[in-house]
Amino acid sequence: MAAKRYELSDAQWRRIAALLPGKAGDPGRTGSDNRLFVNGVLWVLRSGAHWHDLPERYGKWKTLHKRFSRWSKAKVWERVFDDLTKDRDNQYLMLDSTLVRAHQQAATGKGGTRNQALGRSRGGLTTKIHMLADSFGRPLRFLLAAGQSHDILAAPILLQGYTAEAVLADRAYDSNALRSFIADIGAKAVIPSTRSRSEPIPHDPLIYRCRNRIERCFNKLKHFRRFATRYDRRASHFLAFIHLAAAMIWMR
Numbered sequence: 001m002a003a004k005r006y007e008l009s010d011a012q013w014r015r016i017a018a019l020l021p022g023k024a025g026d027p028g029r030t031g032s033d034n035r036l037f038v039n040g041v042l043w044v045l046r047s048g049a050h051w052h053d054l055p056e057r058y059g060k061w062k063t064l065h066k067r068f069s070r071w072s073k074a075k076v077w078e079r080v081f082d083d084l085t086k087d088r089d090n091q092y093l094m095l096d097s098t099l100v101r102a103h104q105q106a107a108t109g110k111g112g113t114r115n116q117a118l119g120r121s122r123g124g125l126t127t128k129i130h131m132l133a134d135s136f137g138r139p140l141r142f143l144l145a146a147g148q149s150h151d152i153l154a155a156p157i158l159l160q161g162y163t164a165e166a167v168l169a170d171r172a173y174d175s176n177a178l179r180s181f182i183a184d185i186g187a188k189a190v191i192p193s194t195r196s197r198s199e200p201i202p203h204d205p206l207i208y209r210c211r212n213r214i215e216r217c218f219n220k221l222k223h224f225r226r227f228a229t230r231y232d233r234r235a236s237h238f239l240a241f242i243h244l245a246a247a248m249i250w251m252r
Helices: 010-019 034-047 061-073 076-087 151-159 176-184 205-221 235-250
Strands: 092-102 119-121 124-133 139-146 166-168 188-190
Touching: 010 034, 010 076, 034 061, 034 235, 061 076, 061 235, 076 235, 092 151, 092 205, 119 139, 124 151, 124 205, 124 235, 139 151, 139 235, 151 176, 166 205, 176 188, 188 205, 205 235
Parallel strands: 092 166, 166 188
Antiparallel strands: 092 124, 119 124, 124 139
C-alpha cells in the first residue's frame, strides 16, 4: 500500500531515532511521536502534495508544518544527513548540479525571490541544486543558488574541508582557478577541457566514467517530488526536504 511505501522501515527508524530532538530527557518540550511526524514529512516529500492534503493519520497539517519549520530552522534534517554520511568513501569526489523548476507558489509572499535561491534561466523561475558526492555517487553536501548561477562558483564551497585522490566533474567545471584549488587539496582534477582551450588538458577517461554515478544519484533524488519541483518559498525549507531525501538515499 502507498502509505507504507512512503514511510520509514523499522531498520531506517533505528538509524535516526537517537538523532532527533524531543526525546524524553532532551531539553525543552518532549515531542509527540517523532516517527509518525517524520513519516508525515516523508509523505509530503515523496508525493509533492500540499501540506493541506496531508492524510489525517499523521495529525493536523498545521501542527506538522510548524514543527517541520522549527526543525528546518534548527538544521535538524541537515544534522541527521551529516551523521549518516560519516561512512563515506572519499577516494573520488564528484561535482554536479541540476536545475529544478520553481512552482509559482514558491515566489509568493513577502520579499519575493530575494535571497531565496530563486532566479531566471531558460526554464523560467528556477533553483540550481549543487551537489558533492562520494565515490559511490552518494550525496555529501548541497548548495542552493539561483538558476542562472554558474557551477564554478559553488565548487570550492562544496569541496572545502575534503580530501580525495581525484575530483570528477564535467567540462562546465573546467577553469584554471578550480584546477588549482583541487591541486591544493591534494587531488587530481578529472575534468574534460572546454573546446575553447587552445591546448586541451588531458584527463583519465577510465576514472571519468565513474562520474555517471552522481547523475544516477540525481535521478534517484528526483523520485521525491518535492526535490524535483520546488514548492517552498523559503530556501531553508527546500534545503531541509533535500537533506531528508538524501538521508533516505543513505539508508537504502
